[in-house]
Amino acid sequence: MLDIKFIRENLEVVKAGAAQKRFEVDLDLIVNLDDERRGLIKEVEELKARRNKASDEVAKLKKAGQNADATITEMRSVGDQIKSMDDRLKSLEQQLQKALLTVPNVPHPSTPEGSTPAENVSIASWGEAPKTDFKLKPHWEIAEKLKLIDFATGTKIAGSGFPVYIGAGARLQRALINFFLEEGRNRGYTEVMPPIVVNAESATGTGQLPDKEDQMYVVTRDEFYLIPTAEVPVTNMHRESVIKAEQLPIKYCAYTPCFRREAGSYGKDVRGLNRLHQFDKVELIKFVHPETSYEELESLRSDAEHLLQLLKLPYRVLLMCRGDMGFTQTKKYDLEVWSAGQERWLEVSSCSNFEAFQARRMNIKFKDGSGKPEFLHTLNGSGLALPRIVSAILENYQTDEGTVLVPSALRSYMGMDVIKSA
Template sequence: MLLVNVLRQNPEWVKERLKVKNFSKIELVDEIIALDDERKRLQTEFDNVQSQINTASKTIGMLMAQGKKEEAEGAKAEVASLKPSLEPLKLNTAEVEEKLQKALIQLPNLPNEKVPLGKTPEENEVVREGGAKPILIPDALAHWDLIKKYDLINFETGAKITGSGFPLYKGKGAKLQRALVQYFLDFNTDAGYTEYIPPFMVNEASAYATGQLPDKEGQMYHATEDNFYLIPTAEVPVTNIYRDEILKENDLPLKLTAHSPCFRREAGSFGKDVRGLNRVHQFEKVEIIQIVHPEKSETVLDEMVAHVERLIQSLELPYRILRLCGGDMGFTSAITYDFEVYSAAQERWLEVSSVSNFENYQANRLKCRFKNADGKTQLVHTLNGSSLALPRIMAALLENNQTENGINLPKVLWRYFSAEGI
């Protein structure tokens, strides 16, 4: 959530940044400032009345001690006349504050100055590419056919058990999934991230704090009786570890990693983009999160991008890194880099990771702060990235490494799976 002070200091600049993000309700900026003005006016009026009551109350005691009962009665009458105005002012202030909060949560994060202009994925900026696209064997198969050929995943039985988009991994398919998870976690913990196993459902406060609510409620599975939400990513529960916390400056940076199932309704998805593992409702992902000093977040973002890049390089997959344009960015992100790997049999790029800096937007919702050396309390900056999402990584590994005699796997996976491959 944006800080009101940021809007007040330079509203026209805020409006320009929101336009970069293709946000249409620009008038909200002026509405929020007007609501904040009204909140301040009411609060000042309340404080003034309360001050008069406090002063008169002290005077009553002094007058009584001096035996000036008549004057004391006059002071009591003044207090009695002032008190009834407090409750309406209190209620009006609370009502305005509620309207202010509802307006504030409608504003997305402001895009960083490095974010390119654009409204569609085609306008994202390619930062760099790496790896060589493989030359496939004749009659190479797409991963959904390879899955059937080697009996790795059963989509039909998964659909019977739950519904479309809930795959059932089996045999070597299940083992490969487990091998990838363990390798990704080891890669992250070797880089200094602490591993967590979080709850896989969160309450409304947690979903609000990281920005899933109210922006993405249509994409989340909701256990209505308990008002819990199935997590779309481990980012949500892990970041909320530090909700309502005041950290010490020397606690920073905090580096966290977690593996979890992820649940996404993906409403409106159809066509070739959803075949096989391209888009499913339940999948597994390993996440990395950092909570850092505000002055360090840009440097940390570069470090996290480099970390994910090394991980993809170790899997020997052709990849590219995109800096997302304003119109293609997430609601809470200030800047996002997407990683895509090349799926050779499909002849298309598949997104496998997003690495984002939220600056203090999430932290303001989380109320996650730290005390600096001077004892001043400041909001932290939060960042997160996929390291990595498994379905499309598995799809690319299967397609790009198929041979006449099976599917080879990169050397880094041999000790987790086997050197023989599939």
């Protein structure tokens, strides 16, 4: 959410930003609502000031044993006016609030213009695709042959998109989770294990509600939402609070399962591990001072890249163009890993700066000794999402004997060097 004052003072910038992000928003309506709101506040507060004074007078008169009926009668009608104006004000504020939630965050000047994924800018790449003299298989064939993942059984017990990992497949999951958390810890992130369901307030704080409700699994009986990412519970840890400036930056890494309905996405992508309803992810989350948030974005990205380098998986870094960035971000990088068997890039991390967009929505501030509390900036990025890393490992590290070499960084976590047929 943007500040109404910021919108008023930077109307053209906000308008242009929304257009570039391809969101439709009626800013004139918002400014009009705010004008009306301010006018009404002024009126009703003047009436309230009158009433407060009159109440004092009544108290004095009564204390002196005098009659106060005239004032009381007058104030009775003032009270009615106040009530009806307060009702109108409340409804105005709700309309304004609702309208403000439709205004997207303004893209940072350093982000490229463009409206489609094709216009994202590849700013770096690392590693090289494996060169082999045999035909590389897609991960689902490898996983089936080596009995690492059982998609059909997952479909039986839950539904499609809920795979069962078995044997070395399950160990690979556990090894990756431990590896990611351990590396996060090495880079100064505090490990967190949050609830994987959240209430409506938390889901609203990070922006899942109201717009993305159809993408979440909902436990209606108890009003819980299954989290689509650890970002939701972890960012909400500091909701409604003021943090001392010297505690910044606060950095968390959290492993959670993630649940996504993926409503409306069908097609080629769903094969194998490419798109699941439940998957595992380690997320990196930062709360930072506004002055440093773009440096923090770069270091967040480098923390995520480091993991891919340790796993020796080839990847590229995309700087998202304004049209492909999403509603809440000011700047966003995607890390895409090369999946050699499918011969395609797979997104395994997206690192974003939200500036004060989430913090304002959640009321997270910081305060140094002297100044007023201010909204801080929040960032997050995957570090990393597991399924596509698993596909990349299976595909990039496969041998012509049908086995899969374990990346050297992962061997101590796996307790094995090669994944063979069980």
